[in-house]
Amino acid sequence: xxxxxxxxxKKIYDNKVTAVHDFNLDIKDKEFVVFVGPSGCxxxxxxxxxxxxxxxxxxxxxxDGEVVNDLQPKDRDIAMVFQNYALYPHMTVYDNIAFSLxxxxxxxxxxxxxxxxxxxxxxxxxxxxxxxxxxxxxxxxRVAIGRAMVRNSKVFLMDEPLSNLDAKLxxxxxxxxxxxxxxxxxxxxxxxxxxxxxxxxxxxxVIMQDGYIEQVGxxxxxxxMPRNIFVAEFIGAPKMNMIPTKLxxxxxxxxxxxxxxxxxxxGEKRELxxxxxxxxxEIILGVRPEHIVLADSASESSIPCxxxxxxxxxxxxxxxxxxxxxxxxxVRVPTLNLSSAQxxxxxxxxxxxxxxxxxxxxxxxxxxKLNLCCGE
Amino acid sequence: MSENTVMAPKKHMGLKTSRRISNTAIYVLLAVISVVWLxxxxxxLLQSFRVENTxxxxxVIPKRWGIDNYLRLFQTDFPKWYLNTFIIxxxxxxxxxxxxxxxxxALSRFRFKGRKLLMRLMLILGMFPGMLTMIILYRVLADxxxxxxxxxxxxxxxxxxxxxMLYYVSKGFFDTIPKSLDEAARVDGxxxxxxxxxxxxxxxxxxxxxxxxxxxxxxxxxxxFAQYVSMGASAGKNVAVxxxxxxxxxxxxxxxxxxxxxxxxxxxxxxxxxxxxxxxxVEGVTGGAVKG
Numbered sequence: 211x212x213x214x215x216x217x218x219x220k221k222i223y224d225n226k227v228t229a230v231h232d233f234n235l236d237i238k239d240k241e242f243v244v245f246v247g248p249s250g251c252x253x254x255x256x257x258x259x260x261x262x263x264x265x266x267x268x269x270x271x272x273x274d275g276e277v278v279n280d281l282q283p284k285d286r287d288i289a290m291v292f293q294n295y296a297l298y299p300h301m302t303v304y305d306n307i308a309f310s311l312x313x314x315x316x317x318x319x320x321x322x323x324x325x326x327x328x329x330x331x332x333x334x335x336x337x338x339x340x341x342x343x344x345x346x347x348x349x350x351x352r353v354a355i356g357r358a359m360v361r362n363s364k365v366f367l368m369d370e371p372l373s374n375l376d377a378k379l380x381x382x383x384x385x386x387x388x389x390x391x392x393x394x395x396x397x398x399x400x401x402x403x404x405x406x407x408x409x410x411x412x413x414x415x416v417i418m419q420d421g422y423i424e425q426v427g428x429x430x431x432x433x434x435m436p437r438n439i440f441v442a443e444f445i446g447a448p449k450m451n452m453i454p455t456k457l458x459x460x461x462x463x464x465x466x467x468x469x470x471x472x473x474x475x476x477g478e479k480r481e482l483x484x485x486x487x488x489x490x491x492e493i494i495l496g497v498r499p500e501h502i503v504l505a506d507s508a509s510e511s512s513i514p515c516x517x518x519x520x521x522x523x524x525x526x527x528x529x530x531x532x533x534x535x536x537x538x539x540x541v542r543v544p545t546l547n548l549s550s551a552q553x554x555x556x557x558x559x560x561x562x563x564x565x566x567x568x569x570x571x572x573x574x575x576x577x578x579k580l581n582l583c584c585g586e
Numbered sequence: 587m588s589e590n591t592v593m594a595p596k597k598h599m600g601l602k603t604s605r606r607i608s609n610t611a612i613y614v615l616l617a618v619i620s621v622v623w624l625x626x627x628x629x630x631l632l633q634s635f636r637v638e639n640t641x642x643x644x645x646v647i648p649k650r651w652g653i654d655n656y657l658r659l660f661q662t663d664f665p666k667w668y669l670n671t672f673i674i675x676x677x678x679x680x681x682x683x684x685x686x687x688x689x690x691x692a693l694s695r696f697r698f699k700g701r702k703l704l705m706r707l708m709l710i711l712g713m714f715p716g717m718l719t720m721i722i723l724y725r726v727l728a729d730x731x732x733x734x735x736x737x738x739x740x741x742x743x744x745x746x747x748x749x750x751m752l753y754y755v756s757k758g759f760f761d762t763i764p765k766s767l768d769e770a771a772r773v774d775g776x777x778x779x780x781x782x783x784x785x786x787x788x789x790x791x792x793x794x795x796x797x798x799x800x801x802x803x804x805x806x807x808x809x810x811f812a813q814y815v816s817m818g819a820s821a822g823k824n825v826a827v828x829x830x831x832x833x834x835x836x837x838x839x840x841x842x843x844x845x846x847x848x849x850x851x852x853x854x855x856x857x858x859x860x861x862x863x864x865x866x867x868v869e870g871v872t873g874g875a876v877k878g
Contacts, residue, residue, distance in 0.1 A: 224697075263769050284775040296770035300788045309784075310774035357774070 212287075212364035212397055213239045214260060218269035221255050221421075229255045231421045233269070242391055242398040244412035246405060247444070252421040253401045254369055260399060261367055262286050274364055286365075289358035293370040295350045297342040297357075303329075304338040307356045328356040331393065332386075348379045355387075359394065368400045372407065384410060405445050409433070417441050439579040442496050442572055448528060450572070451502070451539045453495040457573060457582075459488070466495055466571065469513045469533045477569040482583035488573075493582065496572035499528070499542040504552075505563040512563040515539065520556050527553075531562060539564070627853075634846040642842045655847035663820050664848055667828035670738050671806060672855070674824060677742050679801035682749035686797050690753040691782050694760035695768060708751045716748070720814055727815060737815045737822030744815070745805045752800075759793040760786060791866045799863060803856060825852050 214237040221230040230252040237243050245253035258264040260271055262283035270277050278286050297306050304325055311321045329335045332352040342350055351371060358366060371387075372380045384407060391398060391411075402408055408415045409429045417424045417432060417440075424444075425437040436442035436450075443449045455468040457475075464475035464483055475483065505512040513533060521528040527548075529541040541564055545553070556562075573582040629646050634655055636648035659665075693705060723744060727733050732740030763786060771781045787794060809826040816822035829848045832841035 261769075261773060263772070282777075283769075283772045284777070288773060290770070290773045292766045292770060294764065294766055296764065296766035298767060298771070298785055309771070313775040313780065357770075361774070 212274035213237060213272075214365055214397060214399065215272040216256070216260070216269065217272070219256065219259060219266060219271060220268035221252070221259060221264060222267040229421050230259070233423060235416060235423070235426065237397060237399065240395055240397055242400065242411060242413045243416060244400045244402060244408040244414070245416045245418060246402055246408035247418035247424075248403060250420075251418040253403075253416075253418050256418075257367055257369055257399055257401045260365070261288055261290050287363050288365045288367055289361045289363040290367040290369065291351075291354050291358050291371045293373055295342070295354045295374075297350055297353055299342050302339050302341055303334060303345070303353050303356075306342065306353055307360055309357065310361050324360045325356075328359045331359070331390075332356050347375055348383065351375060351383060355390065359390070363396070365397045365399065366394065368398065370402055371400075373402070373404070387411060405447065409445070415445075417444060419444075435581065435584060436496075436572065437581055437584050439494060439496070439574050442574070442581070446498055448499050448540045448542065450496045450498050452574075453497070453537065453539070454576065455493060455495050457483075457488070457491055457493045457495075459483075459490045464488075466493070466568075466573075468495055469535065469537070471513045471565070472510050473566070473568055473571075475568040475571065475573075479569060479571060479573070479583060483573065486582060488582050492576040494574040494576055494579070496574060497566050497570065499540040501570035502539070502541045502564050502566045504541070504543060505565045508563050509565075512565045514561065514563055517556060517558055517560040517562055519558065527556065529556065529562075531564065630846045630849050633843055634850045636843050636846075640841065640843045641839045655843045656851075658844055659847055659851070662844070663823070663828060664825070666821065667823050667825045668851065670822070671824040671826075671852075674738055674741050674745070675802050675806040678745040678805045679798055681742075681746045682752070682801035683794070683797045685746065685749045686752050686756060686801070687782070687787070687794065689750045690756035690760055691786060693753055694757045695765070695778075705753075708753070712751050717810065720811070723811075724814060733815050733822070734817045734819035735821040737812070737817075737819070740815050741805065741808075741812060741824070744811055745808075749801070752797075756790070756793045756797055759790055763789055795863045795866045799860065802859060806852075806856060 214235075216233050216235045216237075219230060219233040220228065222228050233252075233256055235243075245256060247253050255264060259266050260273075262278065262281060262285075266279050270279055272278065273286060273288070298309065301309065307325045307328060308321045311324060316324075325338070326335065329338055332355060334349060334352050334356065337345060337349060337353075342353065345353065351374075354371070368387075372383050375383060387400075388411065400407075400411055408417075412429060414426060414428055415432050416426050419440050425432055425441045427435075432441055432445050436445060439452065443452070453468045455466050458465050458467065462480075462484060464480055466473050466475065508514060515531040515533045517529055517531050518538070519530040521530070524545075526545055527543045529543060530538065531541060532538050548556075574580060575582055632646055632648060635651050635653065636643075637652035637654045638648065638650040640655075693701065724733065727740040727743070730740070732743065767785055767789075768781050771785050772778075776784065805824075807826060808824065809830070812824045813827045813830075816824070816827055820828065825848065829845055829852075831837065832845045832848075838845075
């Protein structure tokens, strides 16, 4: 059980490429932190620096108050699960899990107890005598988790542990990781490129791009108040619609005018804009697909558009529409709210009117791409 | 049209039939090659049991059989030469295997300044024939008192000294073992040496066996260096050099069958070693390590 603190951490490779810039983060004891971002954003490199598998070019990494920059991985008291499992192929499942304990010269009876206990939790008791090649992907990943589990380490590191599994198994393992976390009750750092995993697992999410931290926050914070356009588009699926438009302030009231419609800004968003004393300006208006609704008829606050593609997802429809000026938007409509007549009308080429409320809009400065409601 | 009708069955020949035909052809060819290959060995074996006379003769099957030639070997310096050769080959193979594997692991896993330059340099140096260094090596060994009757440690030194340059094959093999296995083991608490010993080497059995075999066999059959370093002193000769003396014009009539018996005994350790170790060649063991 330990806290992890990264201060000014930088990674510069021999070819002068900087993979991580000035990374600062305080991870509390027993916290589950997820590093998320597209490939090449430096999330795995950061994790590997915590593990001791990559040298730290600048800055310090502290585990439980102790600077570990110059400590070997074996001396950092961490456990790690790798994306490709990294099981020792010449050893049985039992020996794989027992490997670290044997290196510690733990008595065999104690090892037996720990290994069988971990195997039971992970449901792999029947496979203890098998070699990794005789296991399926999901079973191999369980063994890898088991190997990390028995060590009772201060920090549990996971580097995209689910990305090699098929979708169904991934969902199942995700739930198991949540349960495991409750059982182990230790500090977790989890790396993924999948925003769903990040949202469902993390106490806090660190969103990274090109080696920089874009935002750190709880899943709700990053979803509801993304700091910039990158975070707004990265979190949530399908991604947020971005509409270049103008924000107009008259007195204490704000309106936006996307595609000629006039939509007033109200609720908390208006308060936040007032708090930041935001004046009229060019903005990028962000609206999540699930916050757009189909309007019954054309009005001042509705936007006329044409349906291009209708994706049936089961419980909802993803409507790909384009407006009169050719801007493409995605609208998420729950099927439950639609009559069969409405549903049958949603065919390619159908004319629709869409609208959204002022409460769910996100306002990003057209130049700095920052969220105007974040007060920066 | 009639040609087409004739061609049709050939075109649709079953996969099984065609495979059977090609397999039969391959096995017949291999059998012929192995018989041709074995003829000299069988001749030597038969000649070693020939006791009617000791000269080279124009027939293969002995007229009188016996083990006199083998018994006579023990009245010569042969046991001494045999022991010399065995000591040289054994010590060199142990040391050389250790050095080659450490070198290969370091070059495969560590990234240090000058690594590529070092590899290129060794590649270029390896292209020069070892014979070029013979005179200077003799000078060095002579100064160290490791020639003639003391040739055994001298030869071990010569064989082991350049072994670091034989890294290519095993480094290539180590490169195919995923690095994440090393990393997992290091996180699990292993030192670099433990990673090599407990993870990499068990996974590299075929290449370790190959290294042991080549490291054993090259000193075992060496002639040129051994001849040069021992310089005629019987106590420092290996079997190849010692037995070569029996083939002199004035000795061959007395010693030809003796030479054949010696040849058979020389072949035994290598054959046994190969039979014991060859099963490890069969299968790689990296299956299931990481997601393919």
